[in-house]
Amino acid sequence: MTTNPLIRCAVVGNPIAHSRSPEIHHAFAKQFDLTLHYDRILADRNDFSDHVRGFFAQGGKGLNITVPFKELAFSMAQVRSPRAELAGAVNTLWMDNQVLHGCNTDGVGLLNDLIRLGFNPKDKRVLLIGAGGAARGVVLPLLSAQPSHLRIINRTAQKALDLVNELATQADPLTANTQIDGGDLSSIEGTWDIVINATSSGLHQQSPLQTVPLFNENALAYDMVYGNQPTAFLQQCHHAGAKQCADGLGMLVGQAAASFFIWHGHKPELDPVLATLR
Ligand code: ATR
Helix, strand or coil: CCCCCEEEEEEEECCCCCCCHHHHHHHHHHHCCCEEEEEEEECCCCCHHHHHHHHHHCCCCEEEECCCCHHHHHHHCCEECHHHHHHCCCCEEEEECCEEEEECCHHHHHHHHHHHCCCCCCCCEEEEECCCHHHHHHHHHHHHCCCCEEEEECCCHHHHHHHHHHHHHHCCCHHHHCEEEEECCCCCCCEEEEEEECCCHHHHCCCCCCCCCEEEEEEEEEECCCCCCCCHHHHHHHHCCCCEEECCHHHHHHHHHHHHHHHHCCCCCCHHHHHHHC
């Protein structure tokens, strides 16, 4: 009988005890008969880079990076994907020929989840709320799906406008088929097919919006945060007529799947893993 070699991966963050990544990656590994050991690593700002270097020096295959180290991981990566560049943040690290590579798979995770839910953004009007790290992490994959309109709104309007300007210069020709604009949280005129909350307001049981946007007949409200109960944002959207409401658990599984593919070259099935997590 042959046994597969042990592959080591881990997630680094602070706090980290709550992370569901080990559960998700072990479930993926089972699908391909991989012998994976996926750990949680608690780091702080002073020892984060030592953890990363030590992990790869000992033959580790891949690291996921979570709050609050995605920007530090970005600055450590010697080669970065365009998605990582625009996000200014890295959630996936791996070593290739002694060179540390970084990518941001959050956006692919979101896009795959939207498609799984039956809401492909192509030719749709998409309203993205937030212009911090979480929003930056998802805009390029969102644009690659070619929505007809992408509007980015934020409490600090200037941050949304800055992101819109960056997209206009960096993502061309991705932006060719999409009208992109931005504004403050009141810039919600029109009706929308997909409304995504990428702010951290849900962590304080608040919705970022005073006034809810108008939804098209078959519209989705999506909160990148997840939990046992619908977030304040999702409750608000449900009452305002959004046909479907979804939290970010599917995105979490999706971003993990994209990291898994980078490291192991296999595309896992998401639905059974998502069902187990719920
Ligand atoms: P992250 O990297 O996790 O996205 P961040 O960069 O601090 O964190 O960004 C948090 C986002 O949530 C920002 O868009 C922030 O708006 P500002 O840029 O104006 O700060 C938004 N946010 C946080 N709390 C909010 C609230 N109570 N209402 C509306 N927006 C909020």
